[in-house]
Amino acid sequence: MPVYLDHAATTPISAPALAALTSVIARSGNPSSLHGSGRRARATVEAARETIAKAAGAHPTEVIFTSGGTEADNLAVKGLYWARNGAEPQRTRILVSSVEHAAVQDTVEWLAAHEGAHAVWLPVDSNGRILMDALEKELDRGGADSVALLTCMWANNEVGTVQPIAEIVALAKKYGIPVHSDAVQAFGSIAVNFKDSGLAAMSISGHKIGGPVGVGALLLGRAVKLTAVQHGGGQERSVRSGTLDTAGIAAFAAAAQDVTSNLETENARIGGLRDRIISAVRAAVPEAVLRGPDPMDDPAQRLPGNAHFTFPGCEGDSLLFLLDMAGIESSTGSACTAGVPRPSHVLLAMGLDENTARGAQRFSLGHTSCPGDVDAFVAALPDAHARAKTAGMAGHQSSIQTASTQ
Ligand code: PLP
Numbered sequence: 453m454p455v456y457l458d459h460a461a462t463t464p465i466s467a468p469a470l471a472a473l474t475s476v477i478a479r480s481g482n483p484s485s486l487h488g489s490g491r492r493a494r495a496t497v498e499a500a501r502e503t504i505a506k507a508a509g510a511h512p513t514e515v516i517f518t519s520g521g522t523e524a525d526n527l528a529v530k531g532l533y534w535a536r537n538g539a540e541p542q543r544t545r546i547l548v549s550s551v552e553h554a555a556v557q558d559t560v561e562w563l564a565a566h567e568g569a570h571a572v573w574l575p576v577d578s579n580g581r582i583l584m585d586a587l588e589k590e591l592d593r594g595g596a597d598s599v600a601l602l603t604c605m606w607a608n609n610e611v612g613t614v615q616p617i618a619e620i621v622a623l624a625k626k627y628g629i630p631v632h633s634d635a636v637q638a639f640g641s642i643a644v645n646f647k648d649s650g651l652a653a654m655s656i657s658g659h660k661i662g663g664p665v666g667v668g669a670l671l672l673g674r675a676v677k678l679t680a681v682q683h684g685g686g687q688e689r690s691v692r693s694g695t696l697d698t699a700g701i702a703a704f705a706a707a708a709q710d711v712t713s714n715l716e717t718e719n720a721r722i723g724g725l726r727d728r729i730i731s732a733v734r735a736a737v738p739e740a741v742l743r744g745p746d747p748m749d750d751p752a753q754r755l756p757g758n759a760h761f762t763f764p765g766c767e768g769d770s771l772l773f774l775l776d777m778a779g780i781e782s783s784t785g786s787a788c789t790a791g792v793p794r795p796s797h798v799l800l801a802m803g804l805d806e807n808t809a810r811g812a813q814r815f816s817l818g819h820t821s822c823p824g825d826v827d828a829f830v831a832a833l834p835d836a837h838a839r840a841k842t843a844g845m846a847g848h849q850s851s852i853q854t855a856s857t858q
Pocket of ligand 1: 460461519520521522523525553555605607608609634636637657658659666668
């Protein structure tokens with residue numbers, strides 16, 4: 453069995469979620485039907501809604517089920533933009549952190565290209581944390597009346613940086629600006645409470661917390677106006693039409709309950725394993741640089757399951773393939789188009805140059821991670837790194853092909 457160090461991409465389904473999925477999927481019934489089967493399905497959905505609301509610190513009516521984090525992000529950003537800009541056409545600006553996941557970043561870019569929005573990319577510091585001064589200046593400078601919304605992720609999927617959401621919301625509130633946060637990586641990993649956060653909208657996803665792929669939710673404040681993105685049967689407060697996935701939703705709720713009931717203990721356990729990975733990388737490859745906040749300085753600023761390094765002189769993809777051959781599954785953390793590695797926009801926003809950014813590798817831990825995983829990683833890293841470094845930056849395509857046919 454390979455050692456799985458890519459929980460940030462997707463984490464294995466948890467036992468309670470699998471049990472819920474398999475028992476509910478065997479039953480038929482559309483939750484919108486009025487007969488017995490429909491009512492049973494509806495009861496399952498509503499129980500799940502309450503469970504998820506409790507796990508995320510929301511009211512059940514604030515939970516809008518979606519097909520995952522990407523859809524929740526699209527619904528929040530497009531829906532808030534259209535609602536605000538429709539009512540007040542001068543509100544064309546979207547304030548957005550420069551380290552967002554593509555689900556937010558590309559949505560904002562699409563609104564700018566097609567809907568007359570103006571994207572304002574908010575800078576971050578060298579750890580990927582939003583610069584509050586720059587945000588404040590932007591609000592003053594551009595005039596808050598021209599802002600439709602602000603969107604800033606709760607925690608970054610590449611480098612694990614936790615953003616100061618409370619401060620951001622407090623500042624935006626002074627100007628009457630609704631804030632959306634993509635909490636896909638944060639929810640289930642650190643304490644997240646929708647009500648306490650003061651956010652207008654927040655995205656979460658099932659498969660990042662031990663639920664199945666293909667289900668998620670947008671938590672949406674009851675007074676927040678949102679224009680629907682997809683139209684149809686009017687389910688989910690008429691903002692997200694479509695027959696609900698009863699089994700997926702039940703499993704998502706089971707995962708949410710499981711992961712949040714045990715958050716502190718798991719947080720400490722996983723954080724301990726992550727710290728061992730950081731120490732091991734530093735010992736084996738002293739030139740490697742930890743990206744994102746150092747948990748030894750302040751563990752609260754980084755997701756407990758995330759370790760991210762750049763390895764000078766190594767192509768991230770080469771290291772990924774060489775580790776994979778040694779039975780260790782990791783990630784470069786960022787997208788790759790048609791086999792061509794692209795430097796991560798997150799690392800570039802943090803001030804890295806393109807060459808340095810191309811040497812990135814993310815090791816992410818989760819509920820199935822154990823000390824044996826770290827031991828196997830520690831044993832495999834020196835050789836994989838030495839070979840990746842020999843392959844270097846330029847000849848990486850041929851070196852990967854050679855490596856993968858060995
Ligand atoms: N937002 C963040 C921060 C993510 O890490 C991901 C998944 O990688 C998504 C959004 C997309 O979520 P989903 O895969 O559920 O569509």
